[in-house]
Amino acid sequence: VGAVATVCTTGMIYASLKPIAQWHSRFTLPGYLIFSAMTGGVLFNALLQGFGGGSRAVLAFALVLTLLGWGWKLATWRHNDELEIPTTANTATGLAGGTVRSLEWPHTEENYLLKEMGFRIARKHSAKLRRITQALAFALPALLLAGAFVLTWPAAAVLSVIAALLQLAGMLVERWLFFAEAKHTVTLYYGR
Template sequence: MHPAFSVILFTTASGAGYGLLLWFALCSLAAPDWIDRPLALTTLLFGLALVSAGLGSSTLHLGRPERAWRALSQWRTSWLSREGVAAIAAYVPAGLLALAWIVWPRPGGVAILPALLMIPAALATTYCTAMIYASLKTVRQWRNRFTVPNYYALGLFTGALLFAAILRLFGRETVAVDIAVLVVGAATLALKLAYWRSIEGRGASTAESATGLGGFGTVRLFEAPHTEENYLMREMGFSIARKHAAKLRRLCLAALFGAPLLLTLIALLAGGWIAGFAAVLAVISAGAGVLVERWLFFAEATHVVTLFYGARAA
């Protein structure tokens, strides 16, 4: 599949934004003494900015972006529509939480309900985003039991890295958050490796299986359906060489997992300005790594329509 940058930005920025908002909500419920007004507003506004940037970029991939609002009416049948509805609904608890911190230096019990609502709102929106891809039977790499868990894990991991960096920049020594980053990062790495193993050619459709003529021998394309490249060939027929995919996977592992986890461990052990510097570097590295991971998520996906254009497997 063609890895459009607008969709890559959508899935990475919104995932990190919802992850950040979720971690802030959990922290405000479990350890409100860690948080003051500047920290709260910085975290909430940054999380909402990421979510808004992601959602805004998603409309750029539409043929008529000005009609994006119409997609909201199809929530009964479309995961894309459900994602839009859930995303708009998630602004309510996030906005109320920000308002509470604007009005009161320490909102206390006033912030409890919005924080409680923020958690399921972030989880529901992330689930809908993942199901946009996991619901497609025509793309076996997405119709996969690891797709939804990977979306959750990546959002939680990148959100935790952002939250740890913000806490460090505000002078908070938060061992618990660093430990959460390490645990969630290790789980995300395990899920990513399991996903890559699961898509390695197993269960692929072929021209023989698609036509049911495999018993007669090899099925070959007699005549191309088009003489020139068309939309389907550009969007669905994108392919990446195995050797390039392997290199990008190694880059992803190093940038998204290796460096951030090592830098988080350094921050945990060192403390002080070194911890803050390491936390910021971890966010930068993970940001680059998750862009590579999302690019691969689309580039390695194969649509069954490509069999009609001569592909051997999809």
């Protein structure tokens, strides 16, 4: 119960942040719930399989959740790619008429806000990182879980553990992209 509450709270916090349109959407909270159930199901399956107590129902549940998570992530990316973000320097400052621009840049070098919220390099490579996420978090674990479904122990256990490890790596990339692809309003101050 505590883990579910933590996931819901975290998802609701990100979804409530209006300055970040990619997070302030109907996809954020369900995504957190689906991904937590998906990764938990795959890990639970790996543990059961690893200790020789594998359950076909848990395995099937993990596979279905992985496919659901993949579909949800694709829908989220599609939604975020189609967003028209109306925020400009004018709307962020509340000044109408003319074009708001800085006469002097706020800093002469990178600072915390630009390092943590600028993510220009990540956006440049987002297509490649999305493919890596899809392969590691969804496609390969789904294939391995399907293979485990038709094999017996210990081969099913090996495939299940590999699926859990790959999914962990893929979800780390996915979480990093979640932050990196978001366009933070604060970067308008820096002309980005």
